[in-house]
Amino acid sequence: MATVTIIDPVTRIEGHMRIQVTIDTILGTLQVVDAKCTGTQFRGFENILVGRDPKDAPSLTQRICGVCPVSHALASTLALESAAGAIIPSNARVLRNLVLGANFLQSHILHFYLLAALDYVTGPASAPWTPAWNVDLMRSSSLQQICNNFVTAVSMRRLAHEMGAIFGGRLPSPTAFQAGGFTTKPTAAMVDAFASRLATLTQFITNHYVPDVKLLKSVYPDHVYFGAGPGNLLAYGGFDLNDAGSSRLFRRGLVYESAPTTVQTMASSKISEMVTHSWYADYTNGLNPANGSTVTVDPATKANAYSWLKSPRYDNAPFETGPLARMWVNGDYRGGVSVMDRHMARALEAQKIATAMSGWLNQLSIGGPVYGTYTNPSTASGVGLTEAPRGALGHWATITSTKRSPTGGPSVGNYQIITPTCWNASPQDTNGVRGALEQALIGTPVSNASQPIEVLRVIHSFDPCLSCAVHVMRPNGKPLVVRTTGAPAQS
Amino acid sequence: MKITRRDFIDYCAKAAAVLGLQSTLGPMEKALASTSGPPIIWIKGASCSGCTVSLANRVSSAAPVDLADLLVHTIDLVYHPTLMAAAGDLAVQTLRKAEAGTFVLAVEGGIPTQYGGRTCTLWTQNGVDVTALSAVQELAPKARYVLSIGTCASYGGVAGAAPNPTSIVSVSTASGLSTINVPGCPPHPDWIVWTIAQLLAGTVPALDSYRRPTALYGATVHSKCSRRSSAWATSLSQTGLCNGNLGCKGRRTYADCSTRQWNNGTNWCVGTVSAGGNGADSLCLGCTESGFPDKFAPIFSTMGALPLDHETVNPPRSSCNACHSSGRPD
Numbered sequence: 001m002a003t004v005t006i007i008d009p010v011t012r013i014e015g016h017m018r019i020q021v022t023i024d025t026i027l028g029t030l031q032v033v034d035a036k037c038t039g040t041q042f043r044g045f046e047n048i049l050v051g052r053d054p055k056d057a058p059s060l061t062q063r064i065c066g067v068c069p070v071s072h073a074l075a076s077t078l079a080l081e082s083a084a085g086a087i088i089p090s091n092a093r094v095l096r097n098l099v100l101g102a103n104f105l106q107s108h109i110l111h112f113y114l115l116a117a118l119d120y121v122t123g124p125a126s127a128p129w130t131p132a133w134n135v136d137l138m139r140s141s142s143l144q145q146i147c148n149n150f151v152t153a154v155s156m157r158r159l160a161h162e163m164g165a166i167f168g169g170r171l172p173s174p175t176a177f178q179a180g181g182f183t184t185k186p187t188a189a190m191v192d193a194f195a196s197r198l199a200t201l202t203q204f205i206t207n208h209y210v211p212d213v214k215l216l217k218s219v220y221p222d223h224v225y226f227g228a229g230p231g232n233l234l235a236y237g238g239f240d241l242n243d244a245g246s247s248r249l250f251r252r253g254l255v256y257e258s259a260p261t262t263v264q265t266m267a268s269s270k271i272s273e274m275v276t277h278s279w280y281a282d283y284t285n286g287l288n289p290a291n292g293s294t295v296t297v298d299p300a301t302k303a304n305a306y307s308w309l310k311s312p313r314y315d316n317a318p319f320e321t322g323p324l325a326r327m328w329v330n331g332d333y334r335g336g337v338s339v340m341d342r343h344m345a346r347a348l349e350a351q352k353i354a355t356a357m358s359g360w361l362n363q364l365s366i367g368g369p370v371y372g373t374y375t376n377p378s379t380a381s382g383v384g385l386t387e388a389p390r391g392a393l394g395h396w397a398t399i400t401s402t403k404r405s406p407t408g409g410p411s412v413g414n415y416q417i418i419t420p421t422c423w424n425a426s427p428q429d430t431n432g433v434r435g436a437l438e439q440a441l442i443g444t445p446v447s448n449a450s451q452p453i454e455v456l457r458v459i460h461s462f463d464p465c466l467s468c469a470v471h472v473m474r475p476n477g478k479p480l481v482v483r484t485t486g487a488p489a490q491s
Numbered sequence: 492m493k494i495t496r497r498d499f500i501d502y503c504a505k506a507a508a509v510l511g512l513q514s515t516l517g518p519m520e521k522a523l524a525s526t527s528g529p530p531i532i533w534i535k536g537a538s539c540s541g542c543t544v545s546l547a548n549r550v551s552s553a554a555p556v557d558l559a560d561l562l563v564h565t566i567d568l569v570y571h572p573t574l575m576a577a578a579g580d581l582a583v584q585t586l587r588k589a590e591a592g593t594f595v596l597a598v599e600g601g602i603p604t605q606y607g608g609r610t611c612t613l614w615t616q617n618g619v620d621v622t623a624l625s626a627v628q629e630l631a632p633k634a635r636y637v638l639s640i641g642t643c644a645s646y647g648g649v650a651g652a653a654p655n656p657t658s659i660v661s662v663s664t665a666s667g668l669s670t671i672n673v674p675g676c677p678p679h680p681d682w683i684v685w686t687i688a689q690l691l692a693g694t695v696p697a698l699d700s701y702r703r704p705t706a707l708y709g710a711t712v713h714s715k716c717s718r719r720s721s722a723w724a725t726s727l728s729q730t731g732l733c734n735g736n737l738g739c740k741g742r743r744t745y746a747d748c749s750t751r752q753w754n755n756g757t758n759w760c761v762g763t764v765s766a767g768g769n770g771a772d773s774l775c776l777g778c779t780e781s782g783f784p785d786k787f788a789p790i791f792s793t794m795g796a797l798p799l800d801h802e803t804v805n806p807p808r809s810s811c812n813a814c815h816s817s818g819r820p821d
Contacts, residue, residue, distance in 0.1 A: 006579065006615050006618075007578050007579035008579060008612075008614050008615035008620075009572050009578065009579065009582055009583075009613060009614045010578055010579075011572045011573070011574075011575050011576075011577065011578045011582055012573065012574070012575070012576075012578070013573070014540050014573065015540065016535070016572075016611065016612065016613065018612070018615060018620075040611065040612040040613075040620070041537055041610065041611040041612070041623075042537075042610055042611075042657070043537045043601075043603075043610075043650040043656070043657055043659070044650075044656030044657055047654060047656045048649070048650075048652045048653070048654070048655075048656065052788065052789065053788070053789035053790070053791070053792075055789065055790065055791055056784075056788060056789050056790050059776060059784075059790055060649060060652070060784065063539055063541065063649045063676060064539060065539050065540070065541075066538075066539040066540040066541020066542065066543065066544040066545070066677060067540055067541075067544055069539075069541065110544075110547070114547075114574065115573075118576045123576055124559070124562075124563050126562060126563045126567075127530070127562070127567050127568050127569045127575075128562065128568045128569065128570070128571050128574045128575035128576065129575070129576045130576065131576070131577050131581060131585060132576035132577055132581075133576075133577070133578075133581065150559070151559045154547070154557055154558050154559045155550075155557055155559075157547065158547065158548050158549070158550055158557060158558070158755075161544075161548050161754055162548075162550075162754045162755050162757050164754075165753060165754035165757045165758045165769075166757050166758060166769050167769075167771075168758075168771070169753075169758055169759065169760045169762065169771030169773050170753035170754055170758060170759055170760055170771070171548070171753075171754060172541045172544050172545055172677055173541060173676060173677060173778075174771075175760040175771055175773035175774060175776065176771050176773055178727065178773070183727045183728050183771055183772045183773040184728070184769075184770065184771050184772060184773075185728050185730065185764075185770075185772065187764055187769075189764075189769075190764075190769050193757070193769065298606045298609070299606065299609050300606070300607075300609070308610070370728055371726065371727050371728050405789060406788065406789060406792075407789055407792055456578060467538065467539045467540060
């Protein structure tokens with residue numbers, strides 16, 4: 001007989017999420033047969049940005065998320081620079097990559113040891129790690145080395161932020177990211193300080209983090225057989241390796257589940273956001289973010305909707321984004337798509353990034369320029385596509401002079417953001433097709449329906465960040481009509 | 492509370508030294524001798540989790556040396572949605588159990604009121620979604636202390652910036668009670684740890700008119716900045732020069748960033764290499780202030796909407812030394 005279980009709050013994620021799963025016995029196996037994922041908070045950053053000086057966008061948008069502020073700051077600067085046609089010095093590109101990389105390492109270590117591991121091992125004998133579900137699948141004795149590394153991991157992620165602050169100013173919320181370049185001029189001493197911390201982190205990742213994930217995989221071999229989801233993988237690509245933007249550490253592209261070794265070109269014009277099951281007005285359904293519009297409705301008035309997240313779709317199909325998607329599209333990891341494959345890809349990605357960062361340090365020009373020029377264009381639009389620790393991140397900005405900013409200059413006319421967790425944790429779309437996480441939950445075997453730890457394991461494999469998955473509020477109910485002019489959106 | 496008396500006294504003494512305070516531990520010693528600290532319930536409103544991430548960056552030679560030390564030995568953090576092992580009903584039961592006794596409430600994030608608070612729900616209980624608004628209204632009156640962590644909880648912050656789409660208010664406004672505020676976007680981990688340590692010992696530190704501990708927020712960023720009294724920078728990345736004419740809000744921002752610095756002293760927003768160490772050469776945004784960000788927007792404007800004062804007259808003074816020496820108030 002089917003039972004409906006609600007897990008609210010879903011803990012050990014960033015932000016607010018509610019999960020509802022229907023569990024039933026099918027062919028003798030107790031498993032999830034339906035799932036609904038609800039993002040239970042939003043704030044309306046896009047609306048907050050409208051009318052402001054565009055140069056404020058990197059500082060404001062980085063406060064969408066305290067775990068991935070660097071990615072938002074970067075996407076925002078890229079969107080503004082694309083709108084203005086501004087060129088940044090090489091040093092700035094490399095410095096941005098180094099601080100972004102530092103934050104990736106922090107985020108992945110945080111995720112595995114403080115967020116995900118607690119689904120498999122017992123934490124220290126103290127709040128907040130007790131109480132916990134008493135599920136006999138927690139084979140702590142086999143996973144003792146993960147427990148042994150817990151305290152070191154806390155220190156390592158702190159060190160990663162320290163490393164990033166050497167160039168970034170401080171973390172979270174680095175002030176060095178500004179449209180036009182970067183504010184910190186690198187010195188030999190800074191490079192040395194960064195390099196020594198990077199060496200320590202690389203050692204931890206290679207000698208502990210990656211082996212710990214491999215150990216986890218070996219103790220839970222069946223966890224490669226569930227949590228797949230649609231299997232469509234999307235990456236905007238990240239970490240520009242040259243000034244021309246023609247080479248990235250992770251390439252831009254996508255694969256469909258039906259042809260997993262064929263990497264296809266990504267065209268951002270094929271992205272749309274559906275809102276049929278989201279708390280937004282139906283007449284805004286299906287818009288591309290370059291022409292995005294968001295009109296909220298009171299949840300009490302839209303019965304079939306169940307999330308503050310929209311449903312981003314690529315050519316009407318749901319996609320997963322994140323370390324697995326990046327590593328897959330780039331050809332670095334093609335083990336499979338499952339709970340355990342996501343953890344493996346994330347750890348290997350951390351190793352790949354740490355290794356690359358050491359080479360990037362050598363590319364810095366000591367004392368060289370970091371800050372070019374950036375002036376707000378009078379009328380233009382731009383796009384910044386990059387990767388956050390959790391996946392593909394895009395900022396679409398339109399700058400206008402029809403309305404002036406408080407200083408009398410051009411202002412933000414429209415600003416739309418699609419975050420990786422919006423891709424991953426989206427609700428059903430107009431066609432009733434569930435989002436990646438919802439699909440990944442279906443078919444998950446459950447050993448104890450009142451303590452469905454396997455459900456948490458699937459959720460945590462995506463490393464959800466719900467604060468990112470926000471959209472604009474329009475309390476007055478009026479749609480925002482946007483005309484795009486200037487440079488076409490990058491594809 | 493799991494900290495030993497000796498450890499705590501040691502910590503307070505060292506913390507006091509860092510802050511340049513005379514150690515006045517008398518009341519705390521007495522409190523420690525007789526009680527153990529109450530558990531902490533930490534809930535999140537409309538937040539970005541930056542305050543929690545910043546707290547996790549805690550590092551010190553004095554206990555608690557890092558986040559693990561803090562959680563295992565210093566505080567009893569019975570509820571924290573980002574860190575706790577329990578999920579769903581078990582998490583909510585844990586909160587309810589602590590709520591029945593003495594506890595400290597810490598809130599991160601602003602409290603939305605649009606749509607009856609339905610833009611931010613924290614948990615489901617008996618099939619009902621509990622909003623951040625109703626959670627704060629229920630928990631705050633029962634708490635021994637209510638701590639607003641970060642600028643959003645303290646004053647509304649970035650999520651409450653114009654036009655404030657979800658009608659965010661501070662924890663104090665949502666609950667109708669006074670809160671002890673540890674603002675910052677995010678706040679420095681030491682500010683959070685120090686304030687919690689005071690409260691667990693039963694002492695409410697001296698607060699300013701914005702209810703921030705004066706020990707931490709008593710002086711402006713500018714008053715102890717190494718770039719003060721130098722010529723004015725004309726663009727970012729000019730080492731050693733004052734960024735006041737580019738938009739730095741240090742003169743109107745109360746926080747000890749310029750001495751404590753950030754991320755284990757590696758840098759800070761306005762840091763500069765001429766002072767030794769690393770330098771971001773960027774701007775203070777005013778993130779510890781009530782009214783951040785709008786009070787100081789746009790970022791590259793001098794003092795934003797505040798009236799201009801003598802330092803920004805035209806032509807600008809070539810240096811502040813004409814009238815200010817290091818001993819003069821800012």
